[in-house]
Amino acid sequence: MGWLDANLLTMLNGLALAALLFLIAVGLSLVFGTMDVLNLAHGVVSLTGAYIGVALLDPATGTIGFIVAMLAAAAIGLVLGAVLAAVTSGVSDHLRQALLTLGIAMIAGDVLGEVFGSDVRSVPPPAFLGGSVEILGRSYPAYRLAVIVLSLIIGVALFLVLERTKAGALVRATVADRTMVEAIGVRSRLVLGGVFAVGAALATLGGLLAGPVLGAQPGLDNTVLLLALVVVVIGGLGSIRGAVLGAVLVGQVQTLGVSLLPDLASFLLFGAMAVVLLLKPAGLLPARYGTGARA
Amino acid sequence: MTRRTGRLRPAGVLLLVVILAAVPFLLASYPVSLGGRILAFALVVVSTDLLTGVTGMPTLAQVGYFGVGAYSAGLVGIHWTDNLIVQLAVGTLAAGLLALVTGVVAVRTAGIVFLMVTLAIGELIHQVADRLDFLGASNGLVGIPAGTLYPGGEPLILAGYTYWWALLVFLLGLTVAYVVAKSPLGLSMRAVRESPTRLRAVGQSTYVVRLVAFIIAGAIAGAAGTAWTAQTRFVSPGDLAFSVSALALLSVVLGGAGTLWGPAIGAAVVFLTRDWLAANYFTGHADLLLGIVFVLAVFLLPRGIAGYQLSRRSDPPHSGAAA
Numbered sequence: 001m002g003w004l005d006a007n008l009l010t011m012l013n014g015l016a017l018a019a020l021l022f023l024i025a026v027g028l029s030l031v032f033g034t035m036d037v038l039n040l041a042h043g044v045v046s047l048t049g050a051y052i053g054v055a056l057l058d059p060a061t062g063t064i065g066f067i068v069a070m071l072a073a074a075a076i077g078l079v080l081g082a083v084l085a086a087v088t089s090g091v092s093d094h095l096r097q098a099l100l101t102l103g104i105a106m107i108a109g110d111v112l113g114e115v116f117g118s119d120v121r122s123v124p125p126p127a128f129l130g131g132s133v134e135i136l137g138r139s140y141p142a143y144r145l146a147v148i149v150l151s152l153i154i155g156v157a158l159f160l161v162l163e164r165t166k167a168g169a170l171v172r173a174t175v176a177d178r179t180m181v182e183a184i185g186v187r188s189r190l191v192l193g194g195v196f197a198v199g200a201a202l203a204t205l206g207g208l209l210a211g212p213v214l215g216a217q218p219g220l221d222n223t224v225l226l227l228a229l230v231v232v233v234i235g236g237l238g239s240i241r242g243a244v245l246g247a248v249l250v251g252q253v254q255t256l257g258v259s260l261l262p263d264l265a266s267f268l269l270f271g272a273m274a275v276v277l278l279l280k281p282a283g284l285l286p287a288r289y290g291t292g293a294r295a
Numbered sequence: 296m297t298r299r300t301g302r303l304r305p306a307g308v309l310l311l312v313v314i315l316a317a318v319p320f321l322l323a324s325y326p327v328s329l330g331g332r333i334l335a336f337a338l339v340v341v342s343t344d345l346l347t348g349v350t351g352m353p354t355l356a357q358v359g360y361f362g363v364g365a366y367s368a369g370l371v372g373i374h375w376t377d378n379l380i381v382q383l384a385v386g387t388l389a390a391g392l393l394a395l396v397t398g399v400v401a402v403r404t405a406g407i408v409f410l411m412v413t414l415a416i417g418e419l420i421h422q423v424a425d426r427l428d429f430l431g432a433s434n435g436l437v438g439i440p441a442g443t444l445y446p447g448g449e450p451l452i453l454a455g456y457t458y459w460w461a462l463l464v465f466l467l468g469l470t471v472a473y474v475v476a477k478s479p480l481g482l483s484m485r486a487v488r489e490s491p492t493r494l495r496a497v498g499q500s501t502y503v504v505r506l507v508a509f510i511i512a513g514a515i516a517g518a519a520g521t522a523w524t525a526q527t528r529f530v531s532p533g534d535l536a537f538s539v540s541a542l543a544l545l546s547v548v549l550g551g552a553g554t555l556w557g558p559a560i561g562a563a564v565v566f567l568t569r570d571w572l573a574a575n576y577f578t579g580h581a582d583l584l585l586g587i588v589f590v591l592a593v594f595l596l597p598r599g600i601a602g603y604q605l606s607r608r609s610d611p612p613h614s615g616a617a618a
Contacts, residue, residue, distance in 0.1 A: 038407065094407070095353060096593055099548045102541065103589025110583035226414075226537065233411045266422040270415035277415075278400050281408045 009138060010259045011252065016144035016213060018251025019151030023206030025228040025235075026158065026243040027081075027199025033238020033287055034175045035192045037088050038097050041105040043225025044112070045080050045200050049073045049207025050216035051116050053123040057211070059130070066126035073208040074201040081200025085193040105221065113218040123211030147209050154202070159240050171195055175238065175287070227254075230269060234276050236283025245284050249276075315462055319455030326571075331458035331526045333566045334465040335361075338519035340546045340562035341472050341555055342512040347544065348553030349476050350508045351488025352405070355540040356397070356413035359420035360390040360513040362535035364520025366424060369436040369530050377450065379442035379460060383521045390517020391510050393420075398509035402502065417540045425532040435531035442525045457526040464522035468515045472555050475511055484508050542569075542585075549592050550600045557601025564588065564600070 028042045056069040084101070091097050124130070125143035132139040162168035174181050174191045181188045207224075214220065231250050235242025253272050258265040276284065315334075319327050343357045364386035371382045401412045425433050441450035442460070451457050475481050483504045486494040491501045524530055542565050550561025568588055573581035596603055 032407075091593060095347070095544075095548045095552060096597075099545050099589045100593040102545060103586040103593070106582040106586030107590065108586075110580055110586065222537070229411065229414075233408060237407070266426065267419060270418045270422075274412055274415040274419075277404060277408050277412050281404045 007256060009140060010256050012140060014251040014255035016147050017254060018247040019148045020206050020210045021227055021231050021250055022155060022243055022247035023151055024203050024224060025231040025247060026240060027202045028228050029232045029238055029243045031196050031199045034171060034195045038094055040098055040101040041084060042203055042228060043221035044105040044108045046203040046207035046224050047221040049204030050211045051112055053208045053211035054116060054121045054216050057123055059124040061126050063128055070205060073204040077201030077204030078197045081197035082193055085196035109221050118218050120215050120217040122215050125212040143212055155244060230273050233283055234273055236286035238287035239285050242283050242285035319458050324454045327458050328454040329570060331461040333563050334461040335519045335523040336566055337559040337562035338465045338468045339516050340543050340558045341469055342515035343543050344547045344552060344555055344558040345472050345512045346508060347547050350484040353410050354413040355544055356416040357516045358535055358540040358543050359417035360394055360516035361520040362420055362424055363390040363393050364517030365524045365530045366430055366436060368521035368524040369439045372439045377440045377443050379444055379525055383518060386521035387514045387518045391514030394510045394513020398506050402505040402509050421532060421535040424535055433532060435529055437529055439528040460525050461522040464518055468518050472515060545589060551598055551602045554601035557599050560600050
């Protein structure tokens with residue numbers, strides 16, 4: 001019990017990081033699983049969300065203001081995702097996709113840096129979540145707990161939509177056999193564009209929610225992109241459950257692992273990823289359908 | 296198979312080599328030293344293409360092996376001998392050896408998983424360089440003496456001389472890459488990219504072909520690292536950062552994957568955009584310029600720089616990005 005007591009807050013921090021990483025990474029995973037597009041602009045999409053927080057939030061922001069900011073982030077994310085889907089639709093080769101999306105990311109990152117400056121910008125949590133709560137006799141920021149809960153809700157909702165609704169069935173069918181979906185009269189490009197838009201909206205939302213935890217600064221987009229890529233390949237491309245597991249693992253490695261093994265801190269993340277991939281090349285929980293599992 | 300690497304016209308190649316060799320006579324000392332660094336980076340990109348374009352194994356680890364070569368050369372220079380040929384040999388061997396050790400497990404994966412494993416290799420090498428004190432940790436390796444070509448010879452200090460050494464190493468590495476790509480082994484490497492199942496069906500092990508390609512590419516990148524150290528006489532962990540690995544891979548795509556000479560030109564375009572155009576005219580906006588170059592290239596040069604000239608050919612382009 002003593003060990004757990006000493007490390008409880010670190011593990012909670014790891015869960016909060018995992019919650020944010022899940023929101024950001026799940027879009028990357030679904031876009032790759034359904035569209036076979038490796039979207040390296042995903043990090044900058046997420047950073048855009050963080051800067052939306054910089055622009056719209058201040059310490060006095062109430063519940064309504066925070067919900068407005070979340071809706072704004074999601075709406076801008078939808079637009080960014082639709083644009084990215086349109087731009088990448090003619091490029092089927094992974095390497096050229098990488099060149100295109102990383103090029104877009106570099107341009108967008110430069111523009112964001114120009115608009116918001118190169119300094120670290122902190123984002124305040126909304127006023128009603130600004131305090132802390134008692135957990136086993138220790139105080140913990142309420143905002144981080146809220147992030148964990150919200151991410152759980154979104155994750156479950158996403159899973160239900162994908163597994164239990166007709167729209168979800170269409171997405172799964174598109175992953176499994178695009179030609180067949182076309183043959184029964186569905187424009188698969190619309191399905192794919194929709195997945196891209198929703199994935200990007202989750203990334204901007206995740207970026208906005210990450211603001212009060214990670215701040216906003218140039219270069220954060222690359223860090224987030226790398227972490228999200230690690231989450232996605234550890235978990236298994238195109239799989240929601242995989243993204244959950246990958247996010248939890250990466251979150252704990254980055255907090256608990258670093259706190260227990262400070263000397264190895266900088267090796268832990270990529271070391272852990274290499275070990276997982278060499279043991280299970282398809283990831284821990286690969287998608288049960290379609291192309292994601294093949295990669 | 297000859298056509299895939301582009302046709303070599305002896306007269307054209309000779310002219311290009313003469314122009315490259317004449318650079319120190321034509322330009323001032325700073326552009327010459329920039330040119331020397333471009334040659335070292337271009338050789339890393341050629342090694343990246345040997346895996347990415349020719350063998351169909353997109354990799355982010357080559358900058359790591361480049362670092363192994365660069366640090367090895369520096370350590371040899373500080374602790375043993377300033378002879379550049381010894382440094383070249385040691386750096387190449389060290390990088391090739393590490394490529395063997397890491398490749399044994401890495402090449403068991405393919406596609407995007409291989410890409411992520413090589414990302415891990417590159418980042419782990421980067422972190423080792425950043426942490427180990429005898430490599431100078433985050434300050435970088437300093438105090439590397441100027442190299443000599445033979446025992447008792449004059450140290451190469453002037454930018455022109457170190458440039459020529461870099462050019463020599465670059466031409467050597469490029470020749471090895473070409474010879475490998477055109478050899479029976481190179482044919483097997485293309486087979487790994489095009490149809491690993493058929494390669495297995497005719498009784499060849501794709502694993503061995505992939506591993507050998509990985510070792511050769513690692514060794515070439517190591518050679519490039521020694522050429523880097525010979526000029527800069529300083530190695531920084533920043534030279535091995537993820538951003539450099541990403542630029543090396545993007546240079547391959549920009550230049551035209553699988554052609555070897557195209558990626559070398561792609562490397563020069565990337566390096567000049569970042570260290571000359573952005574540094575002199577658009578300070579602080581290297582990312583913006585590089586981003587514009589990359590996006591334009593995707594739409595204007597669908598087969599890369601090399602494909603622009605070769606676009607009348609009927610065979611489809613190859614990029615080997617199948618995941």
